[in-house]
Amino acid sequence: MKKNIINIIDEPMFEAKAYKLSNKEKIICSIARKLGINKFSKRAEKYDNEASFPTENYKDLHKAGLLAICIPEINGGLGASFKTYCLAAAEVGRYCGATALTWNMHVCSTLWTGSLADDLNMSKEFHKNHRKQRKIHYERIIKKGAIYSQPFSEGGNAAAGASPFSTTAEPVKGGWKINGKKIFASLSGHASYYGILCTEIISNKKPSQKNTLYLAIPANAKGVNVVGEWNPLGMRGTISRTLTFENVFVAKKESLMPRGMYFEAAKRWPHMFLTLSPTYVGLAQAALDFTIKYLRGEAPNTPPIKRRMFPTKQIAVAEMQVLLENLKSIWFQSISEACVDPSPQQIKRAYATQYTVMEGAHRIAQLAIRTCGGQSMLKSLPLERIFRDSRCGSLMLPWTAEICLDRLGKISLYKSGEKD
Numbered sequence: 030m031k032k033n034i035i036n037i038i039d040e041p042m043f044e045a046k047a048y049k050l051s052n053k054e055k056i057i058c059s060i061a062r063k064l065g066i067n068k069f070s071k072r073a074e075k076y077d078n079e080a081s082f083p084t085e086n087y088k089d090l091h092k093a094g095l096l097a098i099c100i101p102e103i104n105g106g107l108g109a110s111f112k113t114y115c116l117a118a119a120e121v122g123r124y125c126g127a128t129a130l131t132w133n134m135h136v137c138s139t140l141w142t143g144s145l146a147d148d149l150n151m152s153k154e155f156h157k158n159h160r161k162q163r164k165i166h167y168e169r170i171i172k173k174g175a176i177y178s179q180p181f182s183e184g185g186n187a188a189a190g191a192s193p194f195s196t197t198a199e200p201v202k203g204g205w206k207i208n209g210k211k212i213f214a215s216l217s218g219h220a221s222y223y224g225i226l227c228t229e230i231i232s233n234k235k236p237s238q239k240n241t242l243y244l245a246i247p248a249n250a251k252g253v254n255v256v257g258e259w260n261p262l263g264m265r266g267t268i269s270r271t272l273t274f275e276n277v278f279v280a281k282k283e284s285l286m287p288r289g290m291y292f293e294a295a296k297r298w299p300h301m302f303l304t305l306s307p308t309y310v311g312l313a314q315a316a317l318d319f320t321i322k323y324l325r326g327e328a329p330n331t332p333p334i335k336r337r338m339f340p341t342k343q344i345a346v347a348e349m350q351v352l353l354e355n356l357k358s359i360w361f362q363s364i365s366e367a368c369v370d371p372s373p374q375q376i377k378r379a380y381a382t383q384y385t386v387m388e389g390a391h392r393i394a395q396l397a398i399r400t401c402g403g404q405s406m407l408k409s410l411p412l413e414r415i416f417r418d419s420r421c422g423s424l425m426l427p428w429t430a431e432i433c434l435d436r437l438g439k440i441s442l443y444k445s446g447e448k449d
């Protein structure tokens with residue numbers, strides 16, 4: 030009896046039939062969910078307690094082919110689309126937020142250089158060169174289990190897209206010389222390559238966002254240092270310390286995107302910034318999963334006491350379910366319609382989605398703690414971690430909850446070029 034109930038609770042977040050998932054989507058999500066249940070959920074407490082990196086989970090992701098989830102099939106990957114990746118990442122986030130969030134940084138280095146880049150209508154020659162170039166990175170991931178991170182943030186306006194990156198790439202023979210600093214660099218000390226955004230210095234020209242380069246810096250390159258401590262509120266397993274680059278030489282072959290392509294992608298494929306949200310969709314589901322198990326007296330490591338008979342508990346669970354269904358619906362619509370050159374309506378919906386997920390996940394986790402009561406906030410139970418992890422989503426650039434509201438309000442009230 031108990032086994033059946035647990036199976037029901039751990040059903041896929043997005044039922045294949047109801048959400049009309051393709052067979053490929055169904056299979057990839059199922060692999061992610063099974064890894065989550067059988068492996069990641071059991072290790073999550075340790076990574077959180079120790080603020081240690083989920084190295085074992087990455088070995089499992091590699092073995093399951095999931096480090097290559099968005100690498101095109103022709104290059105030996107699973108060839109998952111943006112939507113398929115998002116659905117799988119939500120299942121991972123449901124069992125370990127830090128794994129899902131860091132996996133996102135890694136996957137983006139393949140998704141953005143892969144299917145997103147292919148959508149940008151590059152000239153034939155440009156595209157051919159890019160395809161040749163990205164193969165280098167894809168092979169490292171598939172053959173050696175290389176992990177790529179995505180340290181963009183610098184503490185200024187650049188990660189929000191408002192100014193050029195202060196980290197610079199000075200052209201030198203055979204490549205570039207990199208100088209600068211990245212804060213909140215998840216996977217610090219654990220990635221094989223740091224996929225940084227930086228501004229190429231072009232003589233006699235002012236630094237420009239159009240000259241943004243996306244480069245993979247080998248983690249062991251001379252002049253790369255990981256500094257500062259990492260003892261945060263949540264997402265403790267992400268190890269988002271500070272990276273410094275002092276005259277680091279990077280060879281030309283380490284380019285992930287040619288000059289200008291990141292700028293183009295950010296403008297024309299804005300949903301690329303929605304990829305932080307799946308983790309938090311998973312956490313929202315996890316908070317409800319826990320609450321139902323707990324109130325039924327079935328949560329692991331808790332006494333088998335039922336609390337479900339109180340009307341206040343039933344109403345709170347109903348409220349959580351309403352919030353979750355709303356969050357999942359808008360999110361599913363946005364990840365399904367993500368495309369190059371989206372309409373203004375689609376862009377507005379993407380901002381609304383990011384806001385809804387990032388704030389909604391924490392709202393659901395908050396209700397879960399209130400409803401389950403005092404024991405549920407003990408560190409021995411996963412809800413306490415889910416509560417802390419879920420608070421972090423709204424803070425993440427470039428689409429923080431505040432920035433989403435700011436832009437959504439502005440573009441709803443002003444047509445392009447309008448001023449008061």
Ligand SMILES: Cc1cc2nc3c(=O)[nH]c(=O)nc-3n(C[C@H](O)[C@H](O)[C@H](O)COP(=O)(O)OP(=O)(O)OC[C@H]3O[C@@H](n4cnc5c(N)ncnc54)[C@H](O)[C@@H]3O)c2cc1C
Nearest residue numbers: 179180181182189191213214215264269424425426429431
């Ligand atoms: C767990 C975790 C992991 C992270 N991992 C990574 C990572 O791997 N790579 C990475 O690049 N970053 C990462 N980040 C960093 C994140 O994206 C932000 O850069 C960081 O949280 C910014 O913190 P801040 O307080 O310095 O932001 P600030 O720049 O000081 O901004 C504070 C707030 O002001 C608002 N704001 C900022 N700029 C603007 C603007 N131009 N217009 C309007 N409002 C604005 C935003 O709402 C923002 O939340 C991570 C953050 C967390 C919490």
